Amino acid sequence: MNLETITTREIIILLIPWPLMFIFIRMIINRISSKYYPPLPPGPYPWPIIGNIFQIGRKNTHVHLCKMSELYGPLISLRIGQRVLVVASSSAAASEILRTHDDVLSGRDVSRLLQDKKPTVHNMNLVFTSECDDNWRFLRNIYKTELLSGKALESNATMREEKVIEMVKYLASKEGEDIVIKDVMFVTAMNILGNASLSIDLVDYEGNGIGSGVMDAVRRLVMMIAQPQLPDMFPILGPWDLQDWYKQVMHIIEHDLGSVWEDSIQKKRSRGDFGSSSKDFVDILIEKGFSNQQINALMEELFAAGTETTSLTIEWFVAELLKNKAAMQKVRDEVMKQISGNVVKESDLVRLPYLEACFKETLRLHPAGPLLIPRKAIETCEVMGYTIPKDIQILVNVWAINRDPKIWDDPLKFKPERFIGSNVSYKGNDFGYLPFGSGRRMCPGETMASKLILLTVASLIFNFDWYIPGNINPMEINMDEEMDIAMYKKEPLHVIFKINNGHFKN
Ligand code: HEM
Structure with a gap:
């Protein structure tokens, strides 16, 4: 192809598929990774920036977390600022x-x-x-x-x-x-x-x-x-x-x-x-x-x-x-x-x-x-069908x-x-x-x-x-x-x- 003869229209036709291609590839990657990485455990909706800080409460956190686990299940996730916190509240978890x-x-x-x-x-x-x-x-x-x-x-x-x-x-x-x-x-x-x-x-x-x-x-x-x-x-x-x-x-x-x-x-x-x-x-x-x-x-x-x-x-x-x-x-x-x-x-x-x-x-x-002493995930792993990502904090509500x-x-x-x-x-x-x-x-x-x-x-x-x-x-x-x-x-x-x-x- 002689590049000097390419028109603007042809350039547009050539470029359009690339962003579409990119979106398509991303969708496939997301699909594949969600197959390998299930979601985070459920939990209350986090506020922008601060996350669930105020829902956890400064005093008697164990009681607040226990109440949340009654709503969301034995393994829940919350956000403390930008960090994820996972809490286990049943003997199985x-x-x-x-x-x-x-x-x-x-x-x-x-x-x-x-x-x-x-x-x-x-x-x-x-x-x-x-x-x-x-x-x-x-x-x-x-x-x-x-x-x-x-x-x-x-x-x-x-x-x-x-x-x-x-x-x-x-x-x-x-x-x-x-x-x-x-x-x-x-x-x-x-x-x-x-x-x-x-x-x-x-x-x-x-x-x-x-x-x-x-x-x-x-x-x-x-x-x-x-x-x-x-x-x-x-x-x-x-x-x-x-x-x-x-x-x-x-x-x-x-x-x-x-x-x-x-x-x-x-x-x-x-x-x-x-x-x-x-x-x-x-x-x-x-x-x-x-x-x-x-x-x-x-x-x-x-x-x-x-x-x-x-x-x-x-x-x-x-x-x-x-x-x-x-x-x-x-x-x-x-x-x-x-x-x-x-x-x-x-x-x-x-x-x-x-x-x-x-x-x-x-x-x-x-x-x-x-709540024992807070633990940290050294590697990403899967617990009870949910993802526990690397570096997050983990509490066990004994x-x-x-x-x-x-x-x-x-x-x-x-x-x-x-x-x-x-x-x-x-x-x-x-x-x-x-x-x-x-x-x-x-x-x-x-x-x-x-x-x-x-x-x-x-x-x-x-x-x-x-x-x-x-x-x-x-x-x-x-x-x-x-x-x-x-x-x-x-x-x-x-x-x-x-x-x-x-x-x-x-
Ligand atoms: C009634 C008394 C005590 C209770 C209820 C208690 C409870 C605990 C708990 C729940 C943990 C965290 C365990 C985990 O994260 O799985 C812990 C860790 C620890 N305890 Fe105790 N404890 C007691 C007395 C003691 C005593 C007397 C000592 C030392 C003489 C001690 C030394 C430690 C140390 C060094 C750790 C940290 C272990 C680590 O991170 O590897 N504790 N204790």
């Missing part, structure tokens, strides 16, 4: 996420600010490690073998018993006074972790000691971590810390918490006598060549994950027993019958099945992490599952008997009951937490009668919840303890 697809859905959704700025915690402890890679396995293995294994826990049993006796003595010295139970339990949990990791008490029951600010710092840290970050919701904003979030989080981690154990770690390092037989967790970390920054990241995680969860669970446990007189009487009879010495020991716990049933029932109704009437008879009632003679456990194999999560990311502290909580509550029952200040009817205890990542009792529980056996009377 939880099993798909935490078991079937655990390999690709077990990332942690670490804020972009923590990933992009200087590496202070990202990939240095479990909860801030994005993927279950070799580094995460190495850290988890250290926790498991050196601190949380059956053997490691056994070697610390006497220490935990001593710390609980100190708590009982303190409460005996305050007989008849108004006690905020969670504060006392926090000190006990903190000193148990302080002794397991550094061989020291961090604080006494009057609030004196190097760890006096830990409770407040942990609360602030959990609240900050729970806050949605603008750069995560709107990646277009880049890595700018517009809310001063990163600065505040780092101040808590490096200053408020880091300064608590800095001197103790330094003293251990300069002493350098790790040959002794009774090594604590930090001795082992130093021996293995961990830097102070790495140790701080692990200690921060240990105290953030292990103190508030245990103390708030004990608070719910005591509140439920106070409210449920029949259960209280039954558990009291069991404890009084089975404990023969002056104190409760961990070895006694196997003879207290009703106490354990009450503990399981407390965790069912009041899981410390009602609060909703633990109260699902299809699984639990009379689900809102405190009925410990449901666990007697039942095989349902909190070990992560029953997807209708997941207070410690399941799969690769399941709580590694579950055995330590259950030992500590059962020993503490058994000791409170063995030594004291419990009353509510102001002669309030226990049925009127306010059980309202408040949740950020952790779910605590909105109104702190106050209790008056009266000695019932005199073992620890001053």
Whole structure:
């Protein structure tokens, strides 16, 4: 063809098919890809730009999400700014996420600010490690073998018993006074972790000691971590810390918490006598060549994950027993019958099945992490006929599952008997009951937490009668919840303890 002879008309005729062709090819590609990628799970219609932020609510998100799942189904998707969030709210959906697809859905959704700025915690402890890679396995293995294994826990049993006796003595010295139970339990949990990791008490029951600010710092840290970050919701904003979030989080981690154990770690390092037989967790970390920054990241995680969860669970446990007189009487009879010495020991716990049933029932109704800790999809995958795209955030609403009437008879009632003679456990194999999560990311502290909580509550029952200040009817205890990542009792529980056996009377 002679190009010089082509007319405008011929050019138009030649060009017209190309856009049509392009549209046609796109339609075919879309058709093919929709064949391979089913849609996102259903969910409420998102508002432009902000998505479903306001529908989720800032407080008690677990309740809002539960209501949405009743409308849209067990697997729903929402938009938080520009990011997609998927929420599982049935045991079948939880099993798909935490078991079937655990390999690709077990990332942690670490804020972009923590990933992009200087590496202070990202990939240095479990909860801030994005993927279950070799580094995460190495850290988890250290926790498991050196601190949380059956053997490691056994070697610390006497220490935990001593710390609980100190708590009982303190409460005996305050007989008849108004006690905020969670504060006392926090000190006990903190000193148990302080002794397991550094061989020291961090604080006494009057609030004196190097760890006096830990409770407040942990609360602030959990609240900050729970806050949605603008750069995560709107990646277009880049890595700018517009809310001063990163600065505040780092101040808590490096200053408020880091300064608590800095001197103790330094003293251990300069002493350098790790040959002794009774090594604590930090001795082992130093021996293995961990830097102070790495140790701080692990200690921060240990105290953030292990103190508030245990103390708030004990608070719910005591509140439920106070409210449920029949259960209280039954558990009291069991404890009084089975404990023969002056104190409760961990070895006694196997003879207290009703106490354990009450503990399981407390965790069912009041899981410390009602939405677990947010996960992230490492790869795109298909769950229950829907697409879960790479990099999206995933929540599992265990609060909703633990109260699902299809699984639990009379689900809102405190009925410990449901666990007697039942095989349902909190070990992560029953997807209708997941207070410690399941799969690769399941709580590694579950055995330590259950030992500590059962020993503490058994000791409170063995030594004291419990009353509510102001002669309030226990049925009127306010059980309202408040949740950020952790779910605590909105109104702190106050209790008056009266000695019932005199073992620890001053
Ligand atoms: C009643 C007490 C506790 C409850 C209810 C609890 C619950 C949980 C839950 C639900 C998760 C998230 C699991 C998931 O995403 O599938 C978790 C993670 C974790 N817990 Fe616990 N926990 C408790 C006590 C403890 C204690 C005492 C420790 C340490 C001594 C601990 C250390 C951790 C750590 C390090 C993680 C992060 C694991 C990871 O991301 O790989 N927890 N816990």
